[in-house]
Amino acid sequence: MGDPTPLLEELIKIDSSTKSGANEAIAYCEKWLTEQGLTVKNLENNGFHMLVCEIGQGNDTIVLNGHIDVIEAEERQFQPYIKDGKMYGRGAVDMKAGVASSMAAVAQLKDTDLTSRIMLQIVPDEETGGINGTKYLTDKGYLGDFIICGEPTNMGIAIQSKGVLQLDINVKGKSAHGSRPWEGMNAITKAISLYEEILELPFAQESSPMFTQPSINLAKVQGGTVYNKVPDLCKMSLDIRYLPDQSPEEIVHQIQTITDGTITTHNSNNPVKTKAENPYVEALEESIKRITELEKVSIFGQHGSNDGQFFTLYGGSAVEFGPVGSDWHGENEMVYVNSVKEYQDVLVDFILSLDDNPET
Structure with a gap:
């Protein structure tokens, strides 16, 4: 040919x-x-x-x-x-x-x-x-x-190749008037803090012979409705590419231990x-x-x-x-x-x- x-x-x-x-x-x-x-x-x-x-x-x-x-x-x-x-x-x-x-x-x-x-x-x-x-x-x-x-x-x-674990996490806060944010709990800032904590979890620190670490991408943050209200709900979406020998179930478990939010798996690939x-x-x-x-x-x-x-x-x-x-x-x-x-x-x-x- x-x-x-x-x-x-x-x-x-x-x-x-x-x-x-x-x-x-x-x-x-x-x-x-x-x-x-x-x-x-x-x-x-x-x-x-x-x-x-x-x-x-x-x-x-x-x-x-x-x-x-x-x-x-x-x-x-x-x-x-x-x-x-x-x-x-x-x-x-x-x-x-x-x-x-x-x-x-x-x-x-x-x-x-x-x-x-x-x-x-x-x-x-x-x-x-x-x-x-x-x-x-x-x-x-x-x-x-x-x-x-x-x-x-x-x-x-x-x-x-790394596995794929895409998660949606609904983080709850407490609404309040925008002029008095200390009376509420901002769900958006709470979600950002959660993301930073996830980066420090044990699974995020692991490595393998071919990969230095898994990757964790903060893909979407959706929260808030108006300027003068403390947002009481934030949806955070993560794209995690985990190491070949890691368990997606264990990753979800580790995240669940540090949040009271609801975790939903959007997609998981081997x-x-x-x-x-x-x-x-x-x-x-x-x-x-x-x-x-x-x-x-x-x-x-x-x-x-x-x-x-x-x-x-x-x-x-x-x-x-x-x-x-x-x-x-x-x-x-x-x-x-x-x-x-x-x-x-x-x-x-x-x-x-x-x-x-x-x-x-």
Whole structure:
């Protein structure tokens, strides 16, 4: 299979920041894969379409998982262009490059006698949580032993990611006239004090081999109605990214011990806890070295979440691995053109190496 760059260019042209746009991109991918002689399943969930395309056979399954949706952008960002060896455009590296290269890799290998099953998944809604895409697929049994999410990693391997715990805390105060605030209890200042106390709780001080600490973002503060009244209620929203071995239940328990407020979990996502000594990780690392001539591959942990989390519930080992680029979600998102083909070559080399590696 040749250069996947033209495919990437066509995918960037599709504004897939909406459900209808993502479905349009999915339809384009289905048409392209079918034209390569591949069999494709088009599944639908809550109006979202997604694709599954399988080649090879065997007891072990490798999943190449990629999302086709992007965050919103200006119209000009859906007009890709190449300058100084870089392709610019919304989704260039996050992650239409990973999708295009994965599609090209599967097309290249379709007539090869593989001893592992390769499952390409192209999904619609990673940027908005993955519930309608990858979670739906995993719940329906589209699982794997080793999962590569083609997120941008600059050709490194992200083997772990923090979990997500988003909380809403209703903090109660006591109303009073704004001219006599000492007669009341300001719920807003009480909430801010609570936030500062949360930063000092035991869970917030912990670290792990790949992360110095969890992160705690004060995302929203909503309180007060008029100038001349002490607010008696404040809703504080936190976005906590906890360490892979921490317990979200324990985090909520620790917070509850220092507040009389009501805590509600808005969202909770699992961490990814793949080990560096996983034989698939080691095989992928060797493939990266062979193709890129890197002497050392970066093995690291991601602060953000990704669709790999949905496979961990079923025992799959997930990683993020993608091409070289920068400024994803930014004004000048780009991917290095030579990295797009190089990424495809690494995937092909990795899949073929599994036939020679009895430990995987």
